């Protein structure tokens with residue numbers, strides 16, 4: 092658990108409670124505020140590390156300007172606080188304005204819980220390191236707390252996973268750049284953290300950056316930092332993620348999502364190991380271990396002319412491939428058991444078990460969303476089950492052998508609704524928030540509908 096203080100401001104009560112539930116297991120102190128008008132009189136705002144702020148308050152006209160307005164009010168009262176904006180996909184331009192006005196980052200609705208937690212962690216790390224590479228003792232402690240979470244368990248004993256772990260162990264001792272590939276949710280970040288944990292940099296920071304979510308216009312500022320006044324609203328010096336990772340490991344996730352122009356900027360820093368903050372001209376050397384990850388075939392992208400060969404050559408000194416879950420069936424039940432224990436204690440349910448028929452169902456499934464999907468499937472079953480023995484019906488899965496003929500026709504409207512929910516959950520890798528948003532209902536309504544569907548059938 093991280094000793095950070097988070098304030099969530101959103102006038103949508105279901106968003107507020109979904110975020111509160113998610114974060115209370117990660118951060119020691121969470122407060123919520125459903126009415127932004129209370130911000131000016133809010134006591135001790137500057138005691139918080141991070142504010143999660145909605146960009147579109149329902150009372151406003153959804154221009155996003157309410158969010159920008161409140162961002163500025165918060166920054167006036169507490170200039171050092173990290174503000175992360177929550178916004179919808181259509182409002183990315185506004186989110187960029189928010190970044191220029193001092194927000195640390197933004198999260199798109201519907202959010203992916205893992206990405207949201209990663210964004211918060213990086214904002215927390217950056218906040219603690221705002222004073223630059225000469226971190227104070229207190230900051231260092233906070234950075235270590237984040238960078239070496241004990242929860243990086245790697246579960247599994249399949250041949251494929253053990254071979255990967257053995258290679259990871261060997262590579263960790265060296266300082267070479269590593270490229271980790273694999274399908275979504277296979278555990279690429281888990282392996283990157285393991286590399287860091289086993290390396291000589293283990294007592295330094297591990298900084299993770301989702302390259303897919305950095306906008307073109309803020310790429311340099313985000314990665315290399317900026318100086319006060321370097322562009323409108325750059326109100327204070329800010330270090331970028333390369334500098335924050337100095338001495339440690341920098342994990343660049345979704346590297347295949349970078350445009351060619353940004354690839355060129357990245358290449359030059361990786362080659363020279365020197366950054367220059369936007370608005371400055373002093374080069375700052377950075378000592379980082381670079382680990383990149385992608386689910387794309389970069390070789391194919393090079394052949395297609397959309398990824399630079401010289402960049403691939405730089406980041407790919409060693410290549411680690413994380414196998415999909417269906418290629419390590421031996422790990423499925425081990426992981427299911429691991430998450431069963433973890434989630435049942437999280438939700439205060441004791442002695443949960445998965446019966447044999449349900450285990451067979453889990454084994455027969457193809458897990459397109461890999462370990463993340465398995466994790467969410469177990470979590471959902473634990474939340475919704477009223478018994479402590481989980482049965483096949485507690486798991487909403489589309490069978491591996493599903494073909495057009497396997498899909499039974501719905502007989503009632505309720506059945507049709509449940510089939511649609513299953514399909515959308517499947518499409519969203521079992522992410523409840525994303526599925527609820529796609530279906531145009533709240534998370535709570537989605538839970539209720541699934542519960543009702545289960546009790547009917």
Ligand SMILES: Nc1ncnc2c1ncn2[C@@H]1O[C@H](COP(=O)(O)OP(=O)(O)OP(=O)(O)O)[C@@H](O)[C@H]1O
Pocket residue numbers: 205244245246247273274275276277278279280281282344384386426462463466
């Ligand atoms: N072997 C494992 N043991 C335990 N948990 C695992 C394992 N592999 C992955 N996980 C868990 O599965 C989830 C997804 O893992 P991770 O984020 O590392 O995947 P990824 O391949 O980086 O995903 P993406 O491609 O979406 O970025 C995380 O919650 C992680 O803790």
